Amino acid sequence: MTPAGSVRTAPAKAGAAARGRARLSQGMPRRILVGALGVLVLALLWELYILLGPEDGVVVGGVTVLPRASEMAMPHLWVMFERILEPVTGSASAIPMWQAVLEASLFTLGISAVGWIVGVTVGLALALVMQRFKLAESAILPWVILSQTVPLIALAPLVRRWGAQLEFGAFTWENWMSVALIASYLAFFPVSIGALKGLGSPDTNHIDLMHCYAVGWWKTLWRLRLPASVGYLLPALRLAAASAVIGSVVAEVSIGLRGGIGRLIVEYAGAAGSDPGKPWAPIFGSILVGLVAAGFVGLISLFLRRFRRGEVAA
């Protein structure tokens, strides 16, 4: 829209685009480096506090404002990592901690994926209905927003109880399905909002053009609205992935489902008193699940890169 943009000559523009791509490809190792540096700084701060912080913390008027730097409260990083390599318990049959955490992580990742897929499907469907019918938007949108104010903890027992009453033929409702459902309950929200905004994002110019071409809603959706919504949809999908993981972890705990990372976090937290390194292993596990989920969405955005080209300036 800028006048400068319109008078710029094409070679200059193409050059700028090429430079942009070059910057992107050069920027990749740099970005990884900066990211690694961030983690390193965090680790250093942790160790520095253990080194310098008071053993009993800082207490002001009976309130602990800074944590205790004792071995029990804040274990060294190497304690955490050594602990991951050791067996879960002292018994001879115990498997190594990393294996237990990895298995639980995979379990949770699977449930999160199911929740994410269900959530994204429902979110997209809602956005499409709201886009198509103005009435549906005013009827559904407030409920969509309201839905997120219901606390997860309140929802879990309800879902579990309703699920238990479901039974047709060979199908029986299982607990993991309740967890996935709760994960999807969190995941659908950003998708429906993001997709609604994205589907409505084409400017009147493009809408007029489609009208001139005398094409219906479906063709307009496929050729114009959906491609235009990609820029809004991808951040929503990433948010949904994070929400699905958090939803699964929390719902595992509130429903009492065994085998997942949420359950492991609660279980191992009990051991903190005698085995300070142990609770950290499932925490790292849950971070891993989140990273894999985010990475998966990153992969999707790689395929949809074409649709995220800058809007035309003219």
Next chain:
Amino acid sequence: MTTAARPVQHAVEVTEVSRVFAGRKGASVTALDAVSLTVAPGEFVSLIGPSGCGKSTLLRLIADLDTPTSGSIEVFGKTASQARIDQDYGIAFQQAGLLPWRTVTGNIELPLELHGAGKAARRERAAELIELVGLTDFAGHYPDQLSGGMQQRVAIARSLAESPSLLLMDEPFGALDEMTRERMQNELVRICAETSAAVVFVTHSIPEAVFLSNRVVVMSPRPGRIRDVLGVNLGRMSDRGENLREDAEFFHSVSRVRELLHGDTPTGARGVETR
């Protein structure tokens, strides 16, 4: 078609058309008041007038992007709506309005694709049009890699994709700088000579209107009316070229249009570029 029995069909026939926009609290704006206009096949007609004279509204009515409050519009003897459904016209706006995720070729192919043309036919037609607008080296470029003038050329190529007999253009060169603008005008004259389509062209610029048109329709605002229609005697489209801008007849027509625009208000019509 029995040309002997029926009179020659108009490309566009606007009869006593009014468009009133309902404002808030009963206030209404009359954008067009009893406007009548005919455009012959192959004729280039410019609509010129100050901002708010309803020239864009008239174009949108012909394109069936809006419906008149009263009066009738026929395009090739059909209702405007039927003409739109039959794809009897191509359209270009002030904003190029290209889809940013499609290449130049992809953008030009869009109308063909939407109306079910085969892939090979699409490719062929797009290549033809890309050559027509002189963008052969940029066929695979995306819109954000093109200058404003190039984007507008793609938009014009797209409007020509289905070989319409009528082109509707709403200030297509309005956002371009003066040099690019004159070059685009030269090209449009050439393209029109090659396609022999009728054109309804909305503009702010007097020289642009004169240079391009067979007839210039001068409009006045509040309410939007046709003040006068001026025939331009600058020869056939195929004979018009850069040196026409130095022609005495060209200057004569420019001052005629200017006089008509200023009309009975000697202070000058605001919002009209006299460049």
